[in-house]
Amino acid sequence: MTTKHLIAEINRKKSFLCIGLDVDLQKIPKHLLAEEDPIFSFNKAIIDATHHLAVAYKPNTAFYEAYGIKGWKSLEKTIEYLNANHPEIFTIADAKRGDIGNTSSMYAKAFFEDLAFDSVTVAPYMGKDSIEPFLAFEDKHTILLALTSNEGAFDFQTKNIDGIDGQELYKKVLKTSATWKNSKNLMYVVGATKAEYFADIRSIVPDSFLLVPGVGAQGGNLQDVCKYGMNANVGLLINSSRGIIYAGNDLQFDNAAATAAIELQQQMESILNAR
Amino acid sequence: MTTKHLIAEINRKKSFLCIGLDVDLQKIPKHLLAEEDPIFSFNKAIIDATHHLAVAYKPNTAFYEAYGIKGWKSLEKTIEYLNANHPEIFTIADAKRGDIGNTSSMYAKAFFEDLAFDSVTVAPYMGKDSIEPFLAFEDKHTILLALTSNEGAFDFQTKNIDGIDGQELYKKVLKTSATWKNSKNLMYVVGATKAEYFADIRSIVPDSFLLVPGVGAQGGNLQDVCKYGMNANVGLLINSSRGIIYAGNDLQFDNAAATAAIELQQQMESILNAR
Numbered sequence: 258m259t260t261k262h263l264i265a266e267i268n269r270k271k272s273f274l275c276i277g278l279d280v281d282l283q284k285i286p287k288h289l290l291a292e293e294d295p296i297f298s299f300n301k302a303i304i305d306a307t308h309h310l311a312v313a314y315k316p317n318t319a320f321y322e323a324y325g326i327k328g329w330k331s332l333e334k335t336i337e338y339l340n341a342n343h344p345e346i347f348t349i350a351d352a353k354r355g356d357i358g359n360t361s362s363m364y365a366k367a368f369f370e371d372l373a374f375d376s377v378t379v380a381p382y383m384g385k386d387s388i389e390p391f392l393a394f395e396d397k398h399t400i401l402l403a404l405t406s407n408e409g410a411f412d413f414q415t416k417n418i419d420g421i422d423g424q425e426l427y428k429k430v431l432k433t434s435a436t437w438k439n440s441k442n443l444m445y446v447v448g449a450t451k452a453e454y455f456a457d458i459r460s461i462v463p464d465s466f467l468l469v470p471g472v473g474a475q476g477g478n479l480q481d482v483c484k485y486g487m488n489a490n491v492g493l494l495i496n497s498s499r500g501i502i503y504a505g506n507d508l509q510f511d512n513a514a515a516t517a518a519i520e521l522q523q524q525m526e527s528i529l530n531a532r
Numbered sequence: 533m534t535t536k537h538l539i540a541e542i543n544r545k546k547s548f549l550c551i552g553l554d555v556d557l558q559k560i561p562k563h564l565l566a567e568e569d570p571i572f573s574f575n576k577a578i579i580d581a582t583h584h585l586a587v588a589y590k591p592n593t594a595f596y597e598a599y600g601i602k603g604w605k606s607l608e609k610t611i612e613y614l615n616a617n618h619p620e621i622f623t624i625a626d627a628k629r630g631d632i633g634n635t636s637s638m639y640a641k642a643f644f645e646d647l648a649f650d651s652v653t654v655a656p657y658m659g660k661d662s663i664e665p666f667l668a669f670e671d672k673h674t675i676l677l678a679l680t681s682n683e684g685a686f687d688f689q690t691k692n693i694d695g696i697d698g699q700e701l702y703k704k705v706l707k708t709s710a711t712w713k714n715s716k717n718l719m720y721v722v723g724a725t726k727a728e729y730f731a732d733i734r735s736i737v738p739d740s741f742l743l744v745p746g747v748g749a750q751g752g753n754l755q756d757v758c759k760y761g762m763n764a765n766v767g768l769l770i771n772s773s774r775g776i777i778y779a780g781n782d783l784q785f786d787n788a789a790a791t792a793a794i795e796l797q798q799q800m801e802s803i804l805n806a807r
Contacts, residue, residue, distance in 0.1 A: 279635070281638075317631070317635055319629070319631055319635045319636070319638035319639045319642070320635070320638050322638070322639065322642040323638040323639070323641045323642045323646065324646075325604070325608065325642070325646045325647070326601055326604050326605055326608065329600070329601050329604050330601060333600065333601065353629065353630060353631055353655070353658075354594070354628065355628060355655065356592070356594055356628055357680070357681065357682040357684075358682065360554070360592055360594045360595070361594070363556075363594035363595050363597070363598040364594045364597065364598070366598045367594070367597040367598045367600070371598070371599075371600045372600070380628070380630065380655045380657050380658075381657060381687075381688065382655050382656060382657045382677055382680075382688060382689065383628075383655075383677070383680050383682060383684050383685065383689075384682070384683070384684020384685060384686065384687030384688055384689070385683070385684040385687050386682050386683050386684040387682065387684050388684075402657055402658070405632065405657075405658050406632065407632040407633065407658060407659070407661050407662065408659070408660070408661050409632075409658050409659020409660040409661040409662050409663075410658065410659060411659065412656075412659030412660050412708055413656065413657060413659055413693070413701065413704065413705065413708070414657065414658075414659070416693050416694055416704070417693065417694060417698075418688070418691050418692065418693045418701065419691055419692060423692075426688065426693065426701070429688065429691070430688065433687055433688070
């Protein structure tokens with residue numbers, strides 16, 4: 258999917274909501290466990306109930322790998338279902354991959370070609386040649402971890418790098434990655450728990466889309482993120498996982514998810530209308 | 533597997549060789565493509581021919597994910613084959629994972645419980661709470677990326693962090709990770725292409741095992757790595773992937789792999805005997 262297409266969808270739906278499909282068999286409604294593929298059944302119901310409210314879905318691969326081949330099948334069915342029924346939806350494989358060049362090419366092939374995701378999240382630690390194989394794919398998007406929403410983000414990401422005239426590591430990641438080949442295909446993960454950082458981030462990457470986890474369960478505030486992080490093309494995908502998919506836990510779990518999604522979508526609509 | 537057990541195997545086999553099972557269908561002997569599971573057939577033949585020469589095997593998950601569910605099955609069969617027939621072998625899932633706490637727990641479950649690997653490689657960018665869920669597993673080993681063997685290692689890893697009195701990022705990763713809960717379960721990835729760094733690294737983590745890629749195809753030198761990196765318990769696992777598994781490309785590919793492995797093992801035996 259092109260960025261232009263994504264922006265058009267955001268404006269059409271008045272939403273920049275991304276729903277995280279982090280499916281844990283211990284947390285989904287019990288009645289689904291009798292299904293042949295409970296994870297896919299759960300995802301399908303969530304997608305059917307919320308696809309008009311969200312512009313993106315983001316399965317985190319950890320939750321699928323934890324169930325081995327069965328989990329990988331559920332992931333495959335989920336992305337196939339999305340691509341077949343909702344080609345207007347932007348899909349994100351939240352995989353946080355990254356390896357030396359020829360190996361990263363295999364990951365890029367796995368997520369962009371075989372699974373046909375629109376985008377994949379990647380980790381920056383191994384540098385340029387670990388990311389460029391992803392960037393080589395036309396109309397696919399590589400979402401680089403910059404500033405994450407967890408406590409451990411303060412261990413390295415916010416530490417000053419490059420000596421006395423330096424900057425925080427995550428800023429160095431933003432600046433350096435902008436020099437890589439096909440960097441126009443980059444987006445960035447920036448956690449919502451640190452809304453005050455968004456102004457600085459926007460001065461470095463004014464045009465890039467930012468994928469923002471941490472609204473809701475992790476404590477981030479939507480208004481603050483938009484105040485500092487939104488650009489002329491919106492430029493934000495706000496992710497909510499647990500707050501939406503586990504909003505209910507009975508036969509009407511999909512309705513509960515839709516209610517939680519509507520709440521966020523309406524806040525987003527207000528913000529978009531107020532611009 | 534305990535570290536004690538690994539050290540005993542190194543001394544018994546006079547080898548600290550790890551063989552990387554990075555299987556690309558375009559590179560394996562053509563006659564294997566007629567098999568039901570060419571990747572597993574290839575791995576089984578390589579393992580059968582080399583298990584007496586190596587103490588560890590390291591499939592890189594990218595090469596399996598690139599083939600979707602089929603690839604995941606090949607990975608599952610490979611680890612099952614190793615665990616059933618060679619329980620004395622140390623197994624490494626080269627997955628370079630890492631995510632926020634509850635998500636990293638899912639990855640740890642996938643690799644330590646479901647696939648029953650002895651160890652998994654992880655990326656440090658997201659800090660403490662992204663790694664500690666892996667460290668919580670008894671007698672399992674978490675191999676943290678410190679200094680990788682690729683060109684991109686110089687983008688961030690070797691940059692000075694923490695201001696004027698600082699240190700390179702990879703040293704900060706080594707020092708900080710040593711303070712994490714159950715850090716005794718940590719090993720580190722240190723690329724062989726930078727042998728001169730090993731002395732510094734040993735001053736920070738004198739007792740830890742180091743997994744060393746980059747000998748052979750990537751240009752690293754075994755003698756230099758051992759000179760600066762070996763400790764009283766050897767403390768090194770030297771990985772070779774392409775140099776061994778693609779040493780031959782005909783019906784005798786397994787013999788060719790064994791010949792390449794013997795060459796490295798004999799160099800290692802000389803080094804161990806000369807101590």
